[in-house]
Amino acid sequence: MYDVKKIREDFPILQREVYKKPLVYLDNAATTQKPLCVLDAMREEYLNVNANVHRGVHYLSQQATDLHEAARETVRAFINARKIEEVVFTRGTTEAINLVAQTFCESQMKAGDEVLVTDMEHHSNIVPWQLQAKKMGIVVKHLPIDDKGCLVSCHDVATYITERTKLISIAHVSNVLGTINPVKDIIKLAHERGIPVLVDGAQSAPHMKIDVQDLDCDFLAFSGHKMYGPTGIGVLYGKEEWLEKLPPYQGGGEMIDKVSWEKTTFERLPFKFEAGTPDYVATHGLATAIKYMESLGMENIEAHEQELTRYCMEQMRTIPNMRLFGEAPHKDAVVSFLVGDIHHLDMGTLLDRLGIAVRTGHHCAHPLMDRLGVTGTVRASFALYNTKEEIDALVAGIRRVSAMF
Ligand SMILES: Cc1ncc(COP(=O)(O)O)c(C=O)c1O
Incomplete structure (x- = not known):
């Protein structure tokens, strides 16, 4: 069985707090955290x-x-x-x-x-x-x-x-x-x-x-x-x-x-x-x-992350004024979005204050941003240690930030 709670124990950084809030690390497409065995x-x-x-x-x-x-x-x-x-x-x-x-x-x-x-x-x-x-x-x-x-x-x-x-x-x-x-x-x-x-x-x-x-x-x-x-x-x-x-x-x-x-x-x-x-x-x-x-099994990792992606997309669609970028039927571990006309940097900065680490900006893909007609997006990206509770925290965070604007 894929025991994500146990897996998280291999990554001590995931236990830390930022701004006195539990860290929710959703910037894995930029870089992942390292398990103790690697260190x-x-x-x-x-x-x-x-x-x-x-x-x-x-x-x-x-x-x-x-x-x-x-x-x-x-x-x-x-x-x-x-x-x-x-x-x-x-x-x-x-x-x-x-x-x-x-x-x-x-x-x-x-x-x-x-x-x-x-x-x-x-x-x-x-x-x-x-x-x-x-x-x-x-x-x-x-x-x-x-x-x-x-x-x-x-x-x-x-x-x-x-x-x-x-x-x-x-x-x-x-x-x-x-x-x-x-x-x-x-x-x-x-x-x-x-x-x-x-x-x-x-x-x-x-x-x-x-x-x-x-x-x-x-x-x-x-x-x-x-x-x-x-x-x-x-x-x-x-x-x-x-x-x-x-x-x-x-x-x-x-x-x-x-x-x-x-x-x-x-x-x-x-x-x-x-x-x-x-x-x-x-x-x-x-x-x-x-x-x-x-040792965890690539198929198990894939299935876990696919489920996180599906769940995240489903939850995101319930947020008013949500604009999702990337709705391919075959999609993996990355959810890019904007809410109404809230600037990606504002959304990212305020989510950070809630302990949620996401990426904002052009993601080193200027031509794609031009194609999408935006200067940047907010991006949440998942790894083998993320949980549905973290996605709930992200969605609640986006709702809270949206309400502030
Ligand atoms: C699709 C893709 N290609 C290439 C790179 C560059 O990787 P690195 O900076 O590790 O060389 C990245 C990094 O984000 C990426 O997402």
């Missing part, structure tokens, strides 16, 4: 194991290397990648997408070639492509969304693909709308036309089982801190054949085979993309977070 694992490594990885012949270095590489295997199994060579550690989703944008555009694209994203992307899946557009003359195109926050149908997606489309890069789940995009269908359609697909999994990896072989995606990016792991660590999954084709991203130690003044050769995968000392304590922390999620 303990990282403390233990710094206390007893710490040494730089891959280089040392001494005991501690080998032990730290073993933990670091075991973390890679944990990630591989978590997303069902074929090989550990396909798991590249990055600083997060943002760095993973920048890595692909830079190396893919440089090696696989010419001026006038197109990359296709969507109207609901986070800036980290827009700006890296725009930087390449400026540098290389590639073109960034975007798929539109309907008023419920869904992508146009797959049939219509096909109409946006041209002979010049060289890559499709899409969010699995929107961080503003919560829409779960039909990435598997889009990947199939893209592959029929020989186009690889990058999936931004920042908002899906924490909430659902991802199987990269089943999806058949060419790249997947996600961040540790959004899935109960530490900050500063993330993952780029890439199919081996693609990673082999791409040039290195950054130069330095760890990523080379042999360096000379005449010619430098590079390490094998995945090290070719991991220049410099990796955050080996964070990789161990991430692996511990993944094991924690797996």
Whole structure:
């Protein structure tokens, strides 16, 4: 049984008060809280194991290397990648997408070639492509969304693909709308036309089982801190054949085979993309977070969060003048809203005074805000430890704030 009360004991921060009110933490799409096992694992490594990885012949270095590489295997199994060579550690989703944008555009694209994203992307899946557009003359195109926050149908997606489309890069789940995009269908359609697909999994990896072989995606990016792991660590999954084709991203130690003044050769995968000392304590922390999620069961987490989302949407609809953004039939863990003409910042600030932590603003998605015709929204986002009582507190809080205006 999924015992949320017991689960909350693993997250001491959830017991604290703010402004003498119990904390209701609903900003999980920005970052999640960390369970004790993750903090303990990282403390233990710094206390007893710490040494730089891959280089040392001494005991501690080998032990730290073993933990670091075991973390890679944990990630591989978590997303069902074929090989550990396909798991590249990055600083997060943002760095993973920048890595692909830079190396893919440089090696696989010419001026006038197109990359296709969507109207609901986070800036980290827009700006890296725009930087390449400026540098290389590639073109960034975007798929539109309907008023419920869904992508146009797959049939219509096909109409946006041209002979010049060289890559499709899409969010699995929107961080503003919560829409779960039909990435598997889009990947199939893209592959029929020989186009690889990058999936931004920042908002899906924490909430659902991802199987990269089943999806058949060419790249997947996600961040540790959004899935109960530490900050500063993330993952780029890439199919081996693609990673082999791409040039290195950054130069330095760890990523080379042999360096000379005449010619430098590079390490094998995945090290070719991991220049410099990796955050080996964070990789161990991430692996511990993944094991924690797996011990609860990804299906159970998904079912719990789906129920929270359904319940929250239902309750929100009872509030007068409520405007909900994102009403896709397949939606996950994110509820964005405005009430009447109350500014999102005012709503967020007053909810905060009631102990309720939500996010306000553009959520790093300016083009989506433009599409929705707003400057920002209030966003409540859920994690495995949230409860229906917390949603009741949110709804009561919104009613109270609304009454003040
Ligand atoms: C959909 C999506 N993509 C990318 C990112 C960027 O993640 P990070 O800042 O961890 O690199 C976020 C963060 O909110 C996100 O929600």
